[in-house]
Amino acid sequence: MKTFGGPVLFLDRSDINTDEIIPAKYLTEITKQDLKPYMLEDLKLDGFDPKGEKTRNARVIVSRANFGCGSSREHAPWVFEVNDITCVVAESFARIFRQNMFNCGMAAIELPKADLDQIFSHAADADTSMAIDIEAQTLTVSSGGKQKTFSFELSPFDKALVIAGGWVDYADKKY
Amino acid sequence: MGKTTAEKIFAAHLVDEPFSGTKVLRLDVVLCHEITTPIAIVDLVERGKDRVFDSSKIKAVIDHVTPSKDSKTATQAKILRDWARRQRIRDFFDVGANGVCHALFPEKGFIRPGNTVIMGDSHTCTHGAFGAFAAGVGTTDLEVGILKGVCAFREPKTIRVNVNGELPKGVYAKDVVLTLIGRIGVNGATDRVLEFRGSTIDAMTMESRMTLCNMAIEAGGTSGICMPDITTVEYLWPFIQDEFSSKNAALDEYSKWCSDDDAVYEQTLEIDAVSLVPVATFGVKPDQVKPVAEFGQNPVDQIYLGSCTNGRLEDLRVAAQILKGRKLADNVRGILSPATPKIYRDAMHEGLIDIFLDAGFCVTNSTCGACLGMSNGVLADGEVCASTTNRNFNGRMGKGGMVHLMSPATAAATAIEGKIADPRKYL
Numbered sequence: 001m002k003t004f005g006g007p008v009l010f011l012d013r014s015d016i017n018t019d020e021i022i023p024a025k026y027l028t029e030i031t032k033q034d035l036k037p038y039m040l041e042d043l044k045l046d047g048f049d050p051k052g053e054k055t056r057n058a059r060v061i062v063s064r065a066n067f068g069c070g071s072s073r074e075h076a077p078w079v080f081e082v083n084d085i086t087c088v089v090a091e092s093f094a095r096i097f098r099q100n101m102f103n104c105g106m107a108a109i110e111l112p113k114a115d116l117d118q119i120f121s122h123a124a125d126a127d128t129s130m131a132i133d134i135e136a137q138t139l140t141v142s143s144g145g146k147q148k149t150f151s152f153e154l155s156p157f158d159k160a161l162v163i164a165g166g167w168v169d170y171a172d173k174k175y
Numbered sequence: 176m177g178k179t180t181a182e183k184i185f186a187a188h189l190v191d192e193p194f195s196g197t198k199v200l201r202l203d204v205v206l207c208h209e210i211t212t213p214i215a216i217v218d219l220v221e222r223g224k225d226r227v228f229d230s231s232k233i234k235a236v237i238d239h240v241t242p243s244k245d246s247k248t249a250t251q252a253k254i255l256r257d258w259a260r261r262q263r264i265r266d267f268f269d270v271g272a273n274g275v276c277h278a279l280f281p282e283k284g285f286i287r288p289g290n291t292v293i294m295g296d297s298h299t300c301t302h303g304a305f306g307a308f309a310a311g312v313g314t315t316d317l318e319v320g321i322l323k324g325v326c327a328f329r330e331p332k333t334i335r336v337n338v339n340g341e342l343p344k345g346v347y348a349k350d351v352v353l354t355l356i357g358r359i360g361v362n363g364a365t366d367r368v369l370e371f372r373g374s375t376i377d378a379m380t381m382e383s384r385m386t387l388c389n390m391a392i393e394a395g396g397t398s399g400i401c402m403p404d405i406t407t408v409e410y411l412w413p414f415i416q417d418e419f420s421s422k423n424a425a426l427d428e429y430s431k432w433c434s435d436d437d438a439v440y441e442q443t444l445e446i447d448a449v450s451l452v453p454v455a456t457f458g459v460k461p462d463q464v465k466p467v468a469e470f471g472q473n474p475v476d477q478i479y480l481g482s483c484t485n486g487r488l489e490d491l492r493v494a495a496q497i498l499k500g501r502k503l504a505d506n507v508r509g510i511l512s513p514a515t516p517k518i519y520r521d522a523m524h525e526g527l528i529d530i531f532l533d534a535g536f537c538v539t540n541s542t543c544g545a546c547l548g549m550s551n552g553v554l555a556d557g558e559v560c561a562s563t564t565n566r567n568f569n570g571r572m573g574k575g576g577m578v579h580l581m582s583p584a585t586a587a588a589t590a591i592e593g594k595i596a597d598p599r600k601y602l
Contacts, residue, residue, distance in 0.1 A: 032214075
């Protein structure tokens with residue numbers, strides 16, 4: 001199983017699409033590692049710096065509704081993975097992106113809007129980190145010396161994929 | 176209780192339900208292109224599992240960047256090409272025979288009612304036009320599909336979209352689907368199937384139905400679906416005439432995939448076709464849609480006619496009808512990419528290519544090309560494109576470029592006027 005948790009990058013916008021996460025012109029790369037410099041290069045978000053320190057240090061992304069919409073490119077989870085971001089927390093995900101995350105043994109965690117509003121309003125401006133317990137299905141936000149724990153739903157299949165480390169190994173054994 | 180088409184297909188293809196809510200389906204068709212497949216191939220080789228579940232059910236094409244533009248894209252093409260040869264994939268389409276996947280594969284008769292179809296491409300939902308369940312997936316799902324012939328899904332609920340009445344002059348399937356997306360939003364159909372019904376759909380050609388289903392994903396939909404009917408049978412007839420004694424026999428067989436009258440839908444939406452007008456997108460999301468008549472002065476630099484949404488023969492005919500005897504506006508460049516070599520050839524025989532060339536268009540080979548800014552037709556910072564494609568995301572056709580999505584008719588009218596223009600006055 002991958003490790004989850006660490007410094008949080010807040011992306012306060014809905015409908016962030018996979019073209020913004022990794023533009024199509026980089027889809028000619030054959031290795032995941034080659035995607036690394038281009039993460040979130042075309043993200044349309046005021047004040048966001050794709051090369052900034054917060055982006056570089058992030059291990060978790062927290063965003064809003066319909067994260068990862070658009071293209072089916074698994075290059076989107078991959079570019080996160082090679083930048084050591086293994087978890088995205090959002091109000092909702094586009095289907096293909098969500099499945100791609102779990103298929104890679106990564107986590108796409110949905111939280112209710114009210115919880116996300118709380119996290120954004122208390123933690124988005126500070127240095128914030130998040131601890132994630134997949135087994136217990138809880139995440140703990142630490143910001144400005146304060147901690148708060150939230151619980152989340154995870155389908156049994158998605159959880160099994162995270163524990164198995166991805167879909168290829170799982171499917172190869174079973175089918 | 177009756178079943179929807181999607182429910183029938185799920186029931187008929189169910190291999191396993193490893194957990195409540197997760198259904199593993201047997202796949203009838205696995206489609207591949209050179210952008211998302213090579214990494215799956217490389218991974219299979221590294222795992223010592225360089226095999227395919229059934230070479231006759233795998234179809235592959237080089238379409239996104241073709242002919243290759245540089246060493247990297249040449250490598251992607253080579254990985255796919257070598258694999259297709261090695262795995263004896265007969266239905267592989269290389270330079271000279273290749274075209275945009277979601278136009279080419281249906282044209283070859285590969286998709287049948289009741290099929291399960293996946294591809295590492297989000298616009299795979301296009302093939303639902305044939306009464307199939309067709310879903311875009313990532314490379315890992317594709318890899319498992321290639322190796323094992325299965326894919327796992329959360330069974331989607333179905334939203335029924337009733338479209339009734341005759342489409343007014345100048346209004347097409349693209350306007351219907353953009354209007355729908357504008358209404359339900361870019362995640363209005365996430366984890367849902369969009370089932371298109373009603374007299375407007377019944378009257379549509381397969382090409383128009385493909386345009387409709389193609390954009391289901393722009394509302395987050397897993398698959399678009401149309402009911403298989405005599406139009407479906409007529410389209411497929413050259414490929415199925417040995418399987419059935421008559422078209423009626425084929426229709427009887429395929430009709431079993433139609434949703435039952437008492438099927439239960441999560442939601443039913445009504446669209447009055449008669450009230451529709453030509454529309455286009457104004458923002459960087461496909462749900463930011465407004466009537467063309469409300470655009471005012473909105474100059475464009477480039478017109479793009481093509482793609483898996485609107486690069487088919489009927490699209491070229493409509494655009495040519497408007498462009499005949501007219502020219503591109505000053506300072507506007509036009510690019511046409513007929514979606515397949517057959518469409519290119521048919522358009523040439525019908526004299527359409529002459530019309531586009533006379534108007535000042537550049538006619539390229541069949542490729543996804545400009546739609547996603549991967550090869551030709553890339554926009555410069557600040558440039559604007561009127562496009563018959565499916566995505567207007569920030570930077571989609573080139574960093575800093577702006578894309579307005581519209582029908583081929585609206586794109587043709589825009590080409591003439593150099594600003595977003597209403598096609599109705601030219602029809």
